[in-house]
Amino acid sequence: MLVFYKFVLINTKEKMKIKKLYRLFTLFGLMLFCIGNVAIAQTDGTEVTVTVVDEQGNPIEGVDVFSSNGNKTSSDVNGQFKIKSLDDDQSVILKKKGYTSAIIPMVDLTSNITIKKSLFLASEDDELNIGVATKYRRDIVGAVSSTNTRDRLTYDNTQYVRDYINGLQLGVRGSDNIRGIGNAVFVIDGVIGRDPNILNMEEVEQITVLKDANSVALYGSQGRNGVIVINTKRGKANKKEVNVNIRSGIRVPIALPNYLSSAAYMTLFNEARNNDGLSDVFSTTEINNYRTSSNNYKYPDVDLYSKEYVQSIVNYTNVLTEFSGGNDKNQYYVNLGWNREEAWVDINEDINAGTNRFNVRGNLDFKINDWITSSLDGIAVISTNKASRADLLSVGTTLKPNAYSPFLPVDLIDTNDPTVAGQLLTANTFNGFLLGTSLEQGGRFLSNSDDPLSTERSPVALAIAGGYLDTVFRSTQFNNTINFDLDRITKGLSAKTYISFDFYDSYNLSIKNQFKTYAPAWEDNRIINFGVDNNDPLNPVADNSRIYGEDVKDQTENVSTNGFLSRVGFYGLINYDKTFAENHSLNTTVLGYYNSQSRNDVIQTDVDAHLGYQMAYDYKKKLFFDFTGIYMNSIKLPKGNRGAFSPTAGIAYILSEEPFLKSNKVINFLKIKTSGGILKSDQGIVALNANGSVDNNTSAYYLYDLNYSNGNNFNWADGNTNRRQDISQGENLDLTFEERTDLNLGFEAYLMNSLWIEANYFRTELDKQITFLQDRYSSFYDAFRPYTNFNKNLYTGFEIGMNFNKTYEDFSISLGANVLYSQTERTKRSEVFAEDYLQTQGREISTIFGLVDQGFYSEADFDSDGDLNASLPVPQFGLVQPGDIKYQDLNGDNIIDNDDRRAIGQSSSPWTYALNLNLNYKRFNLFVLAVGQSGAQGNKLNNSFNEYYSVDGNDKYSEVVLGRWTPSTASTATFPRLSSQANQNNFRQSTFWLYDTSYFNISRAQITYEFEDVFCKKLGIEDFSLNLSGTNLFEIGENRDVRQLRIGTAPLTRSFTLGIRASF
Secondary structure, three states: OOHHHHHHHHHHHHHHHHHHHHHHHHHHHHHHHHHHHHHHOOOOOOEEEEEEEOOOOOEOOOOEEEEOOOOEEEOOOOOEEEEEOOOOOOEEEEEOOOEOOEEEEHHHOOOEEEOOEOOOOOOHHHEEEOOOOEEEHHHOOOOEEEEEHHHOOOOOOOOEHHHHHOOOOOOEEOOOEEOOOOEOEEEEOOEEOOOHHHOEHHHEEEEEEEOOHHHHHHHHHHHOOOEEEEEEOOOEOOEOEEEEEEEEEEEEEOOOOOEOOHHHHHHHHHHHHHHOOOOOOOOHHHHHHHHHOOOOOOOOOOOOOOOOOEOOOEEEEEEEEEEEEEOOOEEEEEEEEEEEEEOOEOOOOOOOOEEEEEEEEEEEEEEOOOOEEEEEEEEEEEEEEEEEOOOHHHHOOOOOOOOOOOEEEHHHEOOOOHHHHHHHHOOOOOOOEEEEOOHHHHOOOOOHHHOOOHHHOOHHHHHHHOEEEEEEEEEEEEEEEEEEEOOOOOOOEEEEEEEEEEEEEEEEEEEEEEOOEEOOEEEOOEEEEOOEEOOOOOOOEEOOOOEEOOOEEEEEEEEEEEEEEEEEEEEEEEEEEEEEOOOEEEEEEEEEEEEEEEEOOOOOOEEEEEEEEEEEEEEOOOEEEEEEEEEEEOOOOOOOOOEEEEEEEEEEEEHHHOHHHHOOOOEEEEEEEEEEEEEEEOOOOOOEOOOOOEOOOOOOOOOOOOEEEEEEEEEOOOOOEEEEEEEEEOOOOOOOOEEEEEEEEEEEEEEOOOEEEEEEEEEEEEEEEEEEOOOOOOHHHHHHOOEEEEEEEEEEEEEEEEEEEEEEOOEEEEEEEEEEEEEEEEEEOOOOOOOHHHOOOOOOOOEEEEEOEEEEOOHHHEOOOOOEOOOOOEEOOOOOOOOOEEEOOOOOOOEEOHHHOEEEEEOOOOEEEEEEEEEEEOOEEEEEEEEEEEOOEEEOOOHHHOOOOOOOOOOOOEHHHHHEOOHHHOOOOOEOOOOOOOOOOOOOOEHHHEEEOOEEEEEEEEEEEEOOHHHHHHHOOOEEEEEEEEEEEEEEOOOHHHHOOOOOOOOOEEEEEEEEEEEO
16 A cells, blocks of 8 residues: 555655765765875885895895885895885884884985894784783783784675674674673773774774683773773874775665464454454454455555565665874874665655764874873764654554554545545645544544654554654764883883773754544545534534644654763873893783763762782793782772772793794694683672662662661551651671682694684683572561672683684685683572472573473363363463463472473573684685574563564464464464463463574675786775675574564664775
8 A cells, every 4th residue: 555655755765876876986986086196196216225134134025115205115025125215314114924013214224124023923913902001912821812803804894893703703702792701891992881883893903802800800890791802093104094995785684574464363363352252353244355355445454564664675885984194203093984874664755764874083193202102082973863753663563454544545535525625635645645544543642742652543644744753872082192101210111191081972853743644434445534523413514523633844843862971081000011131021010090980860970990910921932920910999889898809810831932842843833821810890789679680770889778768657646647767778788899700721722834723711700799688588578688799600611713724826715713612500599499490509590490381282181161171280370271381280289380480491502603714816805704503592472572472462463373273273283372361371481482592694795806906006096896795694593583583673684785995
């Protein structure tokens, strides 16, 4: 019925999309021309010939040379390069992987320049910036994994930061859960707690994951679950770059909900009523009209998930440009980005539904004098999401297909009645349609102004004529760093200060229109009126009693906040780095950290503060020892318990440096390492509900205090009254920090100059977690039990990552694999259950408890009166019938109740794994990433499914009910009998509703072609490439149809993207 209405919209939009793409790529062509001409320009000067050699005097080929005017060259097979001479106060920079970079003043640019070879994993490319410190991979003693994005973005051009973590970072489950312990904290450019979702990957230089207690210790309490450090790009001395990345593509739904047609729904709803002993609601004639009539306006069959409402394809475009450069004194970096994505539901021609996002990031590094350098960073992001006021994807889960026709064709209205003709003349029409409703729905409200949630009356009308909702998100960030070189005091001494400010806010701007909706009266296939005045039964007159609302546009504008966050952070550190007696190196750091964060509707300001000390020692760069101690403070705890000390330590030994392995041709590098320690934290000190779940509506502060609340009044005989004071929270002045106790054992190996292996075994305890003690207090004490440090969890497992790289002439291959096994246990709990098998202590943390199903009750399970046979246990969840789910009587008391629940599965996957493949042949490149998991179960009764699988009562019927139990399908049924009442027996957590969530998914793949240097040089371009990529391409899984389904929200999608990258 919406086809005609959408025809005009679709054709107009398709033309607009083609024009947008044409303009986009035309713009790119102009950018190439303009920037290319600038890049072609050369600097005059005398040419100098220089030879680059190693410490033995051997020439080095492939050394990149960058001059201060932005020119670049490389040394040839003889180690020679030619460069135009510069002013004496300028310099050139020499870089080659595996060698120490050198800055050479022009006056020192003689015939031979020597550069030193770096130790393995100790070159510039191996530097890990872990927020408050920078270390080489070689020096790391803890469990740390890292990815440099500069080498990958050309052949893996996704721009979502979380996608670059999932499957590529060892030890991470999904995009932020490290080793199954919980969601890690993100540290972006040294700032703890920033949101990675506002970043494009084009801005990112390096992603580093800190997993063990020793690695995260300097981040204090906030590092309890691990830390993911993201460092964005900065300008490089003598390296001017302009990079352009344009991506445009489409998304298609992988799966959409499949609800039954009107006739099918009406037929089965009658069956459900008959099962409950009730009569039919819909007659056979009525059902047949809905099934066979060609008039879908009189007999509607509405599916808001059909192509009439949900677009089969949405377009998106992402344009990113970055500029960087500088000299040895000042460097700069600027990134500009725009992202546009269409909405899945876009039937309002007055708005351009979808998301627009603009971002700008800039940083400046500069030298103040010989001993002070500084940097400034500024970031601004604004995102707008424009949509109609009706969320049709949500409404589509409940709106019955036969409820009403959203559109009424004007050409089906009989205008012989002058009243109807007058109504039509004054009506707003939408591409030849009136906006429909039903008597039942429309009559609920007199006008739109009385209906703040008018989706209940006519959701499609609200989406088209009700105005729009614009959700705006804004983020502003600022950082300043000052570095002090204190060599003049003592050699190796330095200091650093870092201050940052963040502000995030989001608000809704809505335009609310009033509009008319029409509930028609039909005669044959014509609409004859919109209400009748029957005051004179012998002479009924058409009126407007079934016309609801008024047509008033742009009348009301509302602004409401979604929330804001304001954050101020500071840390200062002093570092001492000294090598003595030639073979001994010592690096010590003293750190002071403070972070303050305020949120809307929260009185208490979140404050995190700690002092840290780290000492790192190495002997001959092969034996490493690290000690870190943190003294932290928490105002969540009572006075006297607010401070705590956390010690951690680690040791690593590079065995391959020993004589017995030094010349081994198989083992090129081998390091063994171990670390451990105790980390105190207040991150888990949060308000809880009585059942132990987190209470997000209550402050996490003053949980140790005695709280009172006003109770009921009580009356005295003299007529006076007093109000009772109730205790709502007990006092515990011994409340203290949680403790993370850690042990990590691991090794790193590089074999046959081609295979990298990294593996770790970990054992982590989270002790002294707060809870309410269940077994220490009588039931009447329940309301004012105090918070107590009692619960304890154990996390054990291993992780192993491998990467194989090999080049065969024009062909190269890179194959990587990650495996994480993480098993958890509730090692200590306070609980009281009648049966031992209901105890959660000793079980996996995400254990699912439920009943064990035994199929369906059969007709043989009941006597001739319909009563359950006496030999069967009696369910306590209401009367049952044939076709209801039968459960196991686990405790043998001949009753089915909650005491018959047991552990039936776990919701968290112990196994996660990933594979990545990169093939390169000449100018072509193929990249594939696959991820998977196994060992966990999902629950079809989860709220996210919006009762798609748990259909009873007045619910909308989905395709799952086609497998319902009936006497004739008893042996093949996959769904319980239908019921028009709320069924308390069937939709309980049980094995019947669990499904295996194991899967293996081709997460993304990309084909890239890099144009030859000769072609690029003609355009004045350094690099130029085209890429075609796809995401969610293929999945293997027993229950992928369930796993991939999104109900009430945007669908899971498969995307295809065409990209262009160019560097100047």
